[in-house]
Amino acid sequence: MQCDDFDAGRCRSCTLMGSPYDTQLADKERRVREVLAAHAGALQWSPPVRSPASHFRNKAKLVVGGRAGRPTLGILDERGRGVDLRRCGLYEPGLAATFDPLHRVLAELGIEPYDVPARRGELKHVIVTHSPDGEQLVRFVVRSEAGLSAVRSALPAVRAAVPSARVVTVNVHPEHKAVLEGETEVVLTDEGLLPMRLGEVTLHLGPRAFFQTNTWVARELYAQARRWADTLEPSVVTDLYCGVGGFALHLATPGRRVVGVETSEEAVAAARTSAREMASRTVGLDITFRAGDATRELADDPGLVVVNPPRRGIGPDLAARLEASPASHVVYSSCNVDTLARDLGAMPGLRPVEGRVVDMFPQTRHVETVLLLARR
CATH class of the missing domain: 3.40.50.150 (Vaccinia Virus protein VP39)
Structure with a gap:
């Protein structure tokens, strides 16, 4: 690779x-x-x-960096600055296809990415899981209720950008900790579970569910x-x-x-x-x-x-x-x-x-x- x-x-x-x-x-x-x-x-x-x-991962945990209107989706460097990895070759093609549309929505929304060194900002992560049937579970991890409201208002734009997103949720994670998510999870869509069809067995994944990647x-x-x-x-x-x-x-x-x-x-x-x-x-x-x-x-x-x-x-x-x-x-x-x-x-x-x-x-x-x- x-x-x-x-x-x-x-x-x-x-x-x-x-x-x-x-x-x-x-x-x-x-x-x-x-x-x-x-x-x-x-x-x-x-x-x-x-x-x-390559192209084997069904889940992406993308750190949001950059600044409002110009976010990055990927990781943070050693100084805490965003590094955009939307072209990473590890992800399944159907999963990678969601990155640019989600990036456009976030740029238009103008929500401020969380600045780890400064401990300020709002949007921390975007986490996307992709199913064998081409559907997604999309999670936004935010710092506060204000972030939750912002993402809720952008739900129509998210659904239009990624129509295959079956489940969309927001996780509120107010603390400055080296953990991915907080205790509060709000499901914004009618569906709260993503079916993962594996031959004769179909599993169902909630926002916090573990599944092999x-x-x-x-x-x-x-x-x-x-x-x-x-x-x-x-x-x-x-x-x-x-x-x-x-x-x-x-x-x-x-x-x-x-x-x-x-x-x-x-x-x-x-x-x-x-x-x-x-x-x-x-x-x-x-x-x-x-x-x-x-x-x-x-x-x-x-x-x-x-x-x-x-x-x-x-x-x-x-x-x-x-x-x-x-x-x-x-x-x-x-x-x-x-x-x-x-x-x-x-x-x-x-x-x-x-x-x-x-x-x-x-x-x-x-x-x-x-x-x-x-x-x-």
Whole structure:
């Protein structure tokens, strides 16, 4: 992948830019195997899940910089000045096509971008998620109610500029913090959820929902877990950290009880919407989602357990619960191989038997790993 912004030194986020994709993938696979070597034993590796080397991201988190009437959409440099990255080659074409229209709306609106060094201004971020059906969820992160009013008044212009935007929201984030969003989210459109169709399963994303940023690779990740489940034929599947139900819904089938646990009530509500749609098409599905602490919500008979934790991993408490549980198999999907190795060390009774490297983020050193663990 060639990138003018990288070549010009405007952006260095893609630390592997210039390295051939096959080399990147081989290096990632080598590192994962080295870190997990102490736990490998009889672990059988499948070929890695490849990604397109460019135009793969379905979500853009664009920092708004510049000045009123002349905003930038991209990142901030080391001095806090806006760097425009509307031509970044990482984004899906349908997602990138929204950047210029949104930029024109913001320029015409004249809302002042938030100046991080000076701690003044109004508009902080524009976040856009793109679905396989060509629709978008567009979020504007503002500093105050004044910003909310300004964006609300511009909604007709936003809808005219990006008619494929199914959901438009405003997040009010008044604090000067290194976090993306605040507690208040206002949905401006009739629709509040973006459907993400992945073959036979359609997920629904709310404004705060987590979803893998590489749709193609996410399909392959869920398909791998489904293949393992279909081979094991568990009567119960417990999906911890279930989010909007990605793993749970892909593993659901008539005659199998599926339970998803997630702390976010918003994500649970979206997962229930997807489950109802699936149940209306397929007789015999038994899917339950509930809000709760994934580190504590482990039933006496959890069946096949799926864990897909954040970068910090599942931690010692859940690792101890899984180690002591009657679960015969665990599918562990990890975005941090170092915490994965630590968690495996805390579960000696569960050994990795099959594994696969999943390249969710080409051009960077980030890598996902999915393992099937079996009781010794």
